[in-house]
Amino acid sequence: MxxxxxxxxxxxxxxxxxxxxxxxxxxxxxxxxxxxxxxxxxxSYSFITDLGLPDIWVMDPEVQWVDDIKPLQDTELYRVRGVAGVAWAMPLYKGLLKARLPNGMFQTCIVVGLDDATLVGGPPRMVEGRLADLRRADAVIIDIDGAREKLSQPPAVPGGKRIELKIGDTLELNDHRAVIAGFSKNTRTILSQPVLYTTYSRAKQFAPRERKMLSFILAKAKPGEALADLTRRIRTTTGLAAYSREEFMGVTFRYFLKNTxxxxxxxxxxxxxxxxxxxxxxxxxxxxxxxxxxxxxxxxxxxxxxxxxxxxxxxxxxxxxxxxxxxxxxxxxxxxxxxxxxxxxxxxxxxxxxxxxxxxxxxxxxxxxxxxxxxxxxxxxxxxxx
Amino acid sequence: MGADKDLAVHCRGVLKTYGTGEAMVTALQGVDLEVRQGELMMLVGPSGCGKTTLISVMAGILDQSDGDCRVFGQDLMHLRNHAKLAFRARNIGFVFQAYNLLPTLTAAENVTVPLLINGMGRKEALKKAEQVLEQVGLGARTRSLPSQLSGGQQQRVAIARAIIHEPRLIVCDEPTSALDHETGHKVMELLKGIALRRDRTLVIVTHDARIFEFADRIAEMDDGRVIRIVTNSSQLH
Incomplete structure (x- = not known):
C-alpha cells in the first residue's frame, strides 16, 4: 500500500x-x-573569540558590549593584578581611529593596543610577518581582509586590480606614521572595519589624548582557580565589571538581541x-x-x-x-x-x-x-x- | 433455514435517511429483497429511486438507518469497524460506472489492490493480477496506465480488480453506461462468464435496458422501495 x-x-x-x-x-x-x-x-563578539589567551575581561561596569568602550584609568590595571587568584593582567586599548591611506583617502579602523612587553591580545593567526615585529618603530599589523579591501588603493589604470597594502607601506594615524609590519587573519567584525594591531603605548600616541585610555584589562586565572569565583572577587575588590570570555560573549550577544x-x-x-x-x-x-x-x-x-x-x-x-x-x-x-x-x-x-x-x-x-x-x-x- | 443458507443478501425493511429535521431525505423506505447465491440480480429504476444507496448498504459501505440487511448471513451494520473492513476486503468486489482505477498505477498494479489490502505480498499479487488480466483478455496490456486504455479495456481492468480476491458478492454500479452497445455487451458477457459462479453473486445497478437480458432476476425500484421483481425484462414497463 x-x-x-x-x-x-x-x-x-x-x-x-x-x-x-x-x-x-x-x-x-x-x-x-x-x-x-x-x-x-x-x-558581534568575534573580537572576544579571536583573543584566546585571557580567561577574564575586566572593564567599566557600564560597558554594554564589546564595542561600547568606557575607558578606565591605567591604575585599575594594578588593582586587578593585586586580586588573589589572578596569574597575570594586561592592558588592552581598543578604539576607532581614522587612517590616512597613501592616496590621501581616509578609512576608519579598529586600533588595538597590546601590552608592550607581552603582546597579549594579539591576532589569532599571522599570515605574513610575526607578532614580535610590532616592537619595531611605528609598527602596525593589519588584518589581511582589511588590507585587501577597505585599505587597498584604487587601481592605477581604469578596470585594473586594486593595489593591496604590503609590508613596509605606511599609513597615517592621527598625524602619526604607522609602518605595516605584518598581516593577520581575523574573524570579520560586524561592521567589517579593518583591524590594526600595535603596542599599547603606541596606540595611546595614535589616539586623541584623553585622561583615561585603558579599554579593557585582560586577565588570566591561576591554575585551579574557578573563573566564577575569580570574576566575583575582581568585581567586589575593584568595583569593575569582570566576565569570563563566554560571559562577555553572552553580554554582547544579548545587547544585540535587545538593542538592534x-x-x-x-x-x-x-x-x-x-x-x-x-x-x-x-x-x-x-x-x-x-x-x-x-x-x-x-x-x-x-x-x-x-x-x-x-x-x-x-x-x-x-x-x-x-x-x-x-x-x-x-x-x-x-x-x-x-x-x-x-x-x-x-x-x-x-x-x-x-x-x-x-x-x-x-x-x-x-x-x-x-x-x-x-x-x-x-x-x-x-x-x-x- | 436451508433457503436462508442459499441467500447472498437478505434485506428486510431497510430504511435509509440522509440529514435531519426538515432537511431529512428518505432514500430507502423499507426495502425487502433477497438475492440468491450464484444469481445475477439487476436493480433498475429511475434516478434517485435508491438503487445506489441499496447497493452501498449491501456492500457494507453505508449503514442503514433501520431494518435488517444481512450479507452471507452477516449483519454488517453491527460489526465492529475493523471486522466490517475485513469482511468487505475479503467478500465484496466493486465495479464502478467511472471505473475508478488509480490513474498512476498500471493495469496490473490496479488489479493487485484488493490482494494488497488483504495482506498479500506485492510480487505474488502482481503475478496473480497478470493471470486475471489474461482471463479478461488484457494479457498484453498489464503495464498500461488507465489513460492508455479504452473505456471498455478500463472496465475490464475494473472487472479483473473486482474478481481477483475471489469475493462472494460483486456489486456493479452502471458498469455499461459509459460504453457503447457492443462494448457494453462484451463487458456483460465477461461479467456473466467469468465473474459469475455458483458461489458468487452479482448485483448490478443499471439504467441500460440493453443489458437486461443478462439478468437472472430484475428488481425494479421506485421511490425507495422495490416495487416488483421479475425474471424477464419484458415483464417490465
Missing part, C-alpha cells in the same frame, strides 16, 4: 513538484536567513519563509489529497482502514518533507559555499539544521493533518457518485 501511496503522489507531477518547491523554499529561508543572522551575531533590529528583521524573514512555505506546501498537499479523494474512497470501499490511509498520507508528507528539506538545506550550503570569500556573514551550525528540520516537519504535519482529516471523514459511498 505504501508503494501505491508513493505512486499516487509522484503520478501528479505538477502538484508533486509544487509541494516540494514550497518545502524547499521554506527550508531554504529557514536555514539561509538564520545562517546570516548567526554569522552576524558571531561577528537585527533579530526582528531576520525573525520576520524566517517567519515569512515558514508561513509562505506552509501555505504553498499545505495548500498544494491538501489540493492533491482533495483531487485524490475518490481514489482514497475506492481504497476505503475495498476495505482499506483509516489507519492504513493515515500512514499512506504520512508517508507522502514525509517523503516530500525530506526531499524539500534536503534541497533547501543543500541550496543554503551552496549559497554559503559561493559566499565563503565575500563580506557576507554566514555561519551554518548544526542547530540550524535541527531548527529548519523542525520547521519543515511542522509544515508537513500541518499539511498532512488537514488532508488526513478529510480522508478519515470521507464516506466511502462517494465511489458510487459518477
Amino acid at each position: 505504501y508503494r501505491i501511496a508513493l505512486k499516487m503522489l509522484m503520478g501528479d507531477r505538477g502538484k508533486y513538484l509544487g509541494i516540494i518547491m514550497g518545502l524547499t523554499f521554506a527550508s531554504l529561508i529557514m536555514t539561509q536567513q538564520p545562517a546570516i543572522f548567526v554569522g552576524l551575531i558571531m561577528r 533590529g537585527i533579530p526582528i528583521n531576520f525573525g520576520v524573514s524566517v517567519m515569512l519563509g515558514f508561513i509562505v512555505g506552509a501555505a504553498i506546501a499545505g495548500q498544494t498537499f491538501y489540493s492533491f489529497t482533495r483531487e485524490n479523494l475518490r481514489q482514497f474512497g475506492v481504497l476505503k470501499a475495498m476495505g482499506t482502514s483509516n489507519w492504513t490511509l493515515l500512514r499512506m498520507i504520512l508517508l507522502q508528507a514525509t517523503l516530500v518533507g525530506m526531499i524539500g528539506y534536503g534541497l533547501g538545506v543543500g541550496l543554503t550550503s551552496l549559497f554559503g559555499w559561493a559566499m565563503r570569500n565575500t563580506i557576507l556573514a554566514f555561519k551554518f551550525p548544526w542547530y540550524l539544521l535541527l531548527f529548519s528540520g523542525i520547521g519543515v516537519t511542522l509544515i508537513c504535519a500541518f499539511a498532512a493533518l488537514i488532508s488526513i482529516r478529510r480522508v478519515i471523514t470521507l464516506e466511502p459511498a462517494v465511489v458510487f457518485k459518477s
